[in-house]
Amino acid sequence: MLWPLTSTRDLSLLEAIPELNPLRCALFLILGFILAGSAQTWWFKSPRSARFALPLDGGRTFRGRRLFGANKTWKGFVVMVPAAMLAFALLGATVRALPPLGEGLWPLTSLQYALLGGCAALGFMLGELPNSFMKRQLGIAPGSAPASAWGRWLCFTIDRLDSIIGLLLVVSLLVPLSWQAWLFVLGVGPAIHWLFNVALYVLGVKARPA
Template sequence: MALSPLACAGLLVGSFVLGGACQSAWFAHPLSKRFTRPLDGGCTFRGRRIFGDNKTTRGFVVIVPATALAMAGLGTAAPRLGLAVWPLSLSGLFLLGAVSALGLMLGELPNSFVKRQLDVEPGAPPKHRVGRVISAVADRLDSVVGALVGASLVVELSWRTAFYCLLIGPPIHGLFSALLWVLGVKKRAG
């Protein structure tokens, strides 16, 4: 059976939804605050923080293993449901989930770096209207692109699978940002 780009995109996005739900629950738990060590260790570049205080080890603790487990579960169930996804072993699915989740998290770092260098405070929108629009688009796409890069290290991604992920992923990312705002983890919903 030929791979279905939509089923493959659904597997990726579905795994991130489950991993993201686990991460949201983790962020709401008081224990997670013990892991709020900035990834940049407080280091600066040109007198400004590299990533800022909002990019911490806390984000990596749950989403990588949770997405890996979700990928293994959904990827095992998909063929039984008649969905043509990548024919990977259980360990291959776990690897795909872990590397994709790592890509998702790392994909956000360049955008954070640029914002810090432009004096945009962590969690705050840029002051200029054009900057806010660019930032909103980049905030939705950076993690999806990072996840796709991560996935492409493990499986062959068709352009259609990538397109579906880019179409579906950003609105879901926005919903999770809003959820984290409601939970009090983020300072703004956007």
């Protein structure tokens, strides 16, 4: 774990962890991913990202259908992970320099915040893959929506939540994260995620704002 536990042997884990503020922890995660997502949006629009547009599945198939499809490429990974590391490190340095802002947050070093951001971004990106795999197996083409109304609604909902659940799971493995923080991120995160998708659609990066 990233948590810097005390070296005092007779101090319990509960006593070693200061009281965390669920809202502040959630806002830290959201702000960190807004910064990282902004960098990713700029990167996707850059012609330089095209060289990394290599499919994650390498063209491999299962039951005659692609594992993830052509839309899941390496170009998201090569920027999102380092961008999240930098964003978390900068935010961590800021809250350490301004103690009132850091109240209720994890007392990590800048390096630990950077590692937390990188791992969270990895969880965010990997969280989309099971959903992509299932859609390919159901015959839904990359960038397309199901024909039925309920199918479109279901896919829209899952598309908003899968990556966020992935990042929350990874963060929860590394630092304490309360259920209240989970609920706040799950409540606000999908709307922010959708807005970034809309921005990518407007920029011509995505075929549809979903």
